[in-house]
Amino acid sequence: AQRVTQPEKLLSVFKGAPVELKCNYSYSGSPELFWYVQYSRQRLQLLLRHISRESIKGFTADLNKGETSFHLKKPFAQEEDSAMYYCALKDGSDKLIFGTGTRLQVFP
Amino acid sequence: EAGVVQSPRYKIIEKKQPVAFWCNPISGHNTLYWYRQNLGQGPELLIRYENEEAVDDSQLPKDRFSAERLKGVDSTLKIQPAELGDSAVYLCASSPLGVAGNNEQFFGPGTRLTVL
Numbered sequence: 001a002q003r004v005t006q007p008e009k010l011l012s013v014f015k016g017a018p019v020e021l022k023c024n025y026s027y028s029g030s031p032e033l034f035w036y037v038q039y040s041r042q043r044l045q046l047l048l049r050h051i052s053r054e055s056i057k058g059f060t061a062d063l064n065k066g067e068t069s070f071h072l073k074k075p076f077a078q079e080e081d082s083a084m085y086y087c088a089l090k091d092g093s094d095k096l097i098f099g100t101g102t103r104l105q106v107f108p
Numbered sequence: 109e110a111g112v113v114q115s116p117r118y119k120i121i122e123k124k125q126p127v128a129f130w131c132n133p134i135s136g137h138n139t140l141y142w143y144r145q146n147l148g149q150g151p152e153l154l155i156r157y158e159n160e161e162a163v164d165d166s167q168l169p170k171d172r173f174s175a176e177r178l179k180g181v182d183s184t185l186k187i188q189p190a191e192l193g194d195s196a197v198y199l200c201a202s203s204p205l206g207v208a209g210n211n212e213q214f215f216g217p218g219t220r221l222t223v224l
Binding site: 096097 | 217
């Protein structure tokens with residue numbers, strides 16, 4: 001079955017600390033993976049996708065097919081990074097399957 | 109540009125009452141999605157439209173939920189009758205193309221439904 005697992009509901013760090021939000025997936029085909037972010041009082045928006053292999057707002061994510069993971073990383077967290085982060089997988093039918101989300105809190 | 113527009117933003121009803129949500133996608137986006145997000149969960153797809161055709165409604169509880177997208181633009185999602193378990197945020201999203209291509213889904217602000 002297709003599934004996205006985000007094991008941490010809450011991740012709290014201090015400003016300047018490294019951040020890693022974990023995401024594991026289960027999918028039989030070749031997955032497309034995404035990270036979506038929802039800042040307070042804002043709508044859900046795309047942060048980055050694995051195909052682009054880009055860094056957005058200092059965040060990167062590498063697809064590891066061997067470990068079926070797509071962890072989101074940032075070397076130095078900022079207070080404005082505080083938000084809900086959702087990992088998502090797109091199946092062959094263009095359907096997005098979301099994880100349960102991780103709330104990142106960055107303290108000053 | 110306003111992005112995806114949804115209304116109402118909040119709705120409180122009693123169980124067994126009907127309710128409807130409206131979505132206006134980004135101009136030119138022919139693919140429209142309705143998701144339901146329960147508390148503490150990620151969004152789950154209910155139905156996907158390409159133009160006016162529902163191409164994936166496998167997750168839509170058809171006994172009480174219905175949706176339409178007349179003329180391939182605006183869409184309405186209806187629940188009749190609502191049950192306590194329908195309390196959730198209903199999200200609408202749109203994207204410019206169908207299956208082909210890496211097309212970003214743009215989300216609306218959602219409608220928060222509370223069923224008492």
